[in-house]
Amino acid sequence: MNVRDTILSRLRETLRQPGLPFPAPESVALAPEERMTVTHAAGDRWALAERFAQELSALKGSCELLETAPEARLAILARLYRWMEEEQADRKTANAERPEDWDALCWPEALLEVEGLPLALQEMGFRRIEPTDLHDPQQRERIRLIRAGITSVEAAFASTGSFVVGSGGLKSRAASLTPFRHLALIPFSKLYPTGEAWLAEKRSAGELDACLRQNRNLSIITGPSKSADIEGNLTMGVHGPKVVHAILFDDGQR
Amino acid sequence: MQINIHAPYKDRVQQALGDSNLRAAVSKATDRMTDARLAAMGAIEGQTLRAQVRQMKEHVLRQWPDYLLQLEMNLRRNGCIVHWAEGIADAQEIVKDIALQNGADLVVKSKSMATEEIHLNQALEEAGLRVVETDLGEYIIQLADEPPSHIVAPVIHKRLEEIAEVFEEKLDMPPTREASKMTALARAKLRREFFDAGMGISGCNFAIAETGTICIVTNEGNGRMVSSMPRVYVAVMGIEKIVPTVEDAFLQLQALCRSATGQQLTVYCSMTSGPRQAGDADGPEQVHVVLLDNGRSGMLARGYGEALLCIRCGACLNVCPVYQEIGGHAYGGVYNGPIGAVISPALAPEIARFKELPHATSLCGACREACPVQIDLPRLLLDLRSDLVEQGAAPKLEGWGIKGYARVMSSRRMYEKLGKLASISSNLYANLSGGNIQFLPPPLSGWTAYRDFAPFAPKSFREWWRERKLQ
Numbered sequence: 001m002n003v004r005d006t007i008l009s010r011l012r013e014t015l016r017q018p019g020l021p022f023p024a025p026e027s028v029a030l031a032p033e034e035r036m037t038v039t040h041a042a043g044d045r046w047a048l049a050e051r052f053a054q055e056l057s058a059l060k061g062s063c064e065l066l067e068t069a070p071e072a073r074l075a076i077l078a079r080l081y082r083w084m085e086e087e088q089a090d091r092k093t094a095n096a097e098r099p100e101d102w103d104a105l106c107w108p109e110a111l112l113e114v115e116g117l118p119l120a121l122q123e124m125g126f127r128r129i130e131p132t133d134l135h136d137p138q139q140r141e142r143i144r145l146i147r148a149g150i151t152s153v154e155a156a157f158a159s160t161g162s163f164v165v166g167s168g169g170l171k172s173r174a175a176s177l178t179p180f181r182h183l184a185l186i187p188f189s190k191l192y193p194t195g196e197a198w199l200a201e202k203r204s205a206g207e208l209d210a211c212l213r214q215n216r217n218l219s220i221i222t223g224p225s226k227s228a229d230i231e232g233n234l235t236m237g238v239h240g241p242k243v244v245h246a247i248l249f250d251d252g253q254r
Numbered sequence: 255m256q257i258n259i260h261a262p263y264k265d266r267v268q269q270a271l272g273d274s275n276l277r278a279a280v281s282k283a284t285d286r287m288t289d290a291r292l293a294a295m296g297a298i299e300g301q302t303l304r305a306q307v308r309q310m311k312e313h314v315l316r317q318w319p320d321y322l323l324q325l326e327m328n329l330r331r332n333g334c335i336v337h338w339a340e341g342i343a344d345a346q347e348i349v350k351d352i353a354l355q356n357g358a359d360l361v362v363k364s365k366s367m368a369t370e371e372i373h374l375n376q377a378l379e380e381a382g383l384r385v386v387e388t389d390l391g392e393y394i395i396q397l398a399d400e401p402p403s404h405i406v407a408p409v410i411h412k413r414l415e416e417i418a419e420v421f422e423e424k425l426d427m428p429p430t431r432e433a434s435k436m437t438a439l440a441r442a443k444l445r446r447e448f449f450d451a452g453m454g455i456s457g458c459n460f461a462i463a464e465t466g467t468i469c470i471v472t473n474e475g476n477g478r479m480v481s482s483m484p485r486v487y488v489a490v491m492g493i494e495k496i497v498p499t500v501e502d503a504f505l506q507l508q509a510l511c512r513s514a515t516g517q518q519l520t521v522y523c524s525m526t527s528g529p530r531q532a533g534d535a536d537g538p539e540q541v542h543v544v545l546l547d548n549g550r551s552g553m554l555a556r557g558y559g560e561a562l563l564c565i566r567c568g569a570c571l572n573v574c575p576v577y578q579e580i581g582g583h584a585y586g587g588v589y590n591g592p593i594g595a596v597i598s599p600a601l602a603p604e605i606a607r608f609k610e611l612p613h614a615t616s617l618c619g620a621c622r623e624a625c626p627v628q629i630d631l632p633r634l635l636l637d638l639r640s641d642l643v644e645q646g647a648a649p650k651l652e653g654w655g656i657k658g659y660a661r662v663m664s665s666r667r668m669y670e671k672l673g674k675l676a677s678i679s680s681n682l683y684a685n686l687s688g689g690n691i692q693f694l695p696p697p698l699s700g701w702t703a704y705r706d707f708a709p710f711a712p713k714s715f716r717e718w719w720r721e722r723k724l725q
Contacts, residue, residue, distance in 0.1 A: 014554050133536075134483075219478055222521050238473075
């Protein structure tokens with residue numbers, strides 16, 4: 001018998017014993033209708049957006065709420081420009097500007113939810129970097145020093161200030177992970193009161209299984225990277241982005 | 255000061271008690287984490303959450319083989335390679351083979367108790383690989399060549415000054431007392447490793463049976479890095495870490511975060527369902543999942559199955575009056591605190607290997623109240639003590655003592671006579687030594703080494719009662 005079968009048959013044999021102190025023979029699965037929603041949030045889209053902003057800000061992230069996608073587009077450009085200036089000011093060297101300051105690690109245009117963004121970035125002088133294969137050493141090296149990443153999200157949860165980023169195709173995982181600053185674009189149609197509400201919608205639409213399997217990596221992100229490992233001192237930006245900024249906008253859907 | 259975890263138990267405890275830095279660091283951090291947990295669980299229907307996660311996990315263990323098979327099937331369907339490991343040796347061998355077959359010479363690791371349990375770093379290093387821990391706390395203790403001392407906060411035993419010394423000594427960092435500067439240096443150093451590594455290894459906080467998904471939870475982002483950047487990703491998971499559905503995973507995630515650090519959610523929950531597909535921009539080309547038994551099925555058979563509910567949040571460590579005094583290393587095993595005192599002996603082939611640990615407790619019950627899955631840790635500790643006695647692992651003298659006690663207590667005459675004798679002799683001795691008894695011969699010297707021994711009451715209750723009635 002191989003290891004797998006040995007382990008499984010041992011477990012089966014143990015669980016057949018009548019006097020086993022644990023687990024109780026009558027143990028039943030937690031029924032979906034019983035399962036609690038842990039953190040609550042309610043209200044219309046704007047109320048939810050405000051709650052999201054409040055939660056994310058409490059985690060040292062930041063947020064802007066905008067009424068339309070074109071306003072969001074302007075906000076993205078302004079934010080990127082401001083970040084670039086901040087980076088250069090931080091360097092305190094005579095020639096503070098670096099070529100990668102103008103790079104933004106992006107998801108493809110069709111997935112960014114904001115129409116006309118690529119052209120607008122280009123007009124401002126920003127370069128969109130959309131890697132196609134990060135195991136290619138050249139592409140890998142190309143993204144190493146990029147300081148800003150832009151992605152959209154699968155969903156966002158107002159109650160905890162979290163958003164979910166997917167992967168697969170040209171949705172690089174790196175865009176929300178390796179840069180120092182991450183800009184998350186969240187249309188109101190992707191904003192849910194809670195994680196539980198999002199899961200319930202996906203489940204009832206029969207899309208939950210496919211959502212997990214197609215996005216080979218699905219990450220729930222709640223604020224900027226941090227650690228308190230050094231005697232409880234909170235430090236930000238350990239491996240993931242130190243700066244997380246969400247732009248929420250009313251896309252008029254739903 | 256570094257505690258020698260291979261020293262005898264009493265020596266380890268003495269070393270820990272003598273280290274004021276350790277005690278200050280541990281008690282400050284555990285108090286902080288406990289306050290955070292109480293606030294986070296108090297802000298929601300915490301008792302309902304505990305009961306529901308327990309119910310969900312208990313059901314998994316009841317249907318354990320079925321869920322394992324469902325998980326295995328779905329992992330395979332997603333393109334993962336599934337390995338089964340009985341114990342430490344074959345688990346090490348499996349991971350080593352994956353590394354060698356893929357020509358990986360640098361491995362980046364995300365914090366994982368399961369890999370600590372199988373001493374994976376040591377095995378890989380012996381095979382000529384370089385292994386880099388990437389959780390900030392784990393990175394620090396790897397530099398200092400120490401094992402972790404807490405399930406979620408591995409460097410809890412060190413103060414800022416001691417950590418700064420590690421950075422100065424091992425990384426040539428200019429002297430600083432700023433945690434942010436140390437973090438920035440670690441970020442820069444480890445970033446290179448993430449980009450260069452051929453293989454990433456993590457544990458698994460939970461695996462979703464219905465979708466074949468491995469979930470890892472971090473605040474720093476290293477979990478996402480190790481599961482996304484290298485070509486090969488290996489997750490080593492204890493076979494009990496299964497949840498049935500995605501919704502169950504989300505429920506447990508929240509119980510874990512709130513109990514471990516008092517967060518609503520940790521910064522990253524990274525859910526991997528297989529290797530990258532053709533045309534994906536990034537992600538590992540191979541995903542291996544090692545299903546590790548290493549004593550877990552035995553634990554169930556020996557009656558310690560309740561401890562398999564543990565979700566490794568560390569809440570019981572933070573409230574434990576023993577852990578707060580001695581920290582993690584004094585426990586001598588990979589797992590420490592109340593849960594460690596149960597699972598270190600229960601996972602071992604012989605519980606007698608960790609025979610002192612079931613006694614490293616005051617049985618106050620704080621751990622049971624803190625546990626997000628309501629594990630009755632004090633009862634399990636008593637069960638272990640009882641098993642140790644049955645296996646003859648308890649000291650002989652203790653056995654004789656209990657037998658003698660039973661004889662005395664079952665005869666009124668003998669009880670009264672010996673009581674009188676104890677009263678007279680202890681009072682005489684106490685008068686001679688000026689009030690309380692400060693020294694007793696072995697084996698009772700263990701008591702008087704730390705505290706005085708009060709003499710018995712000069713009169714027994716019966717004598718006193720009789721006198722009162724006569725008055």
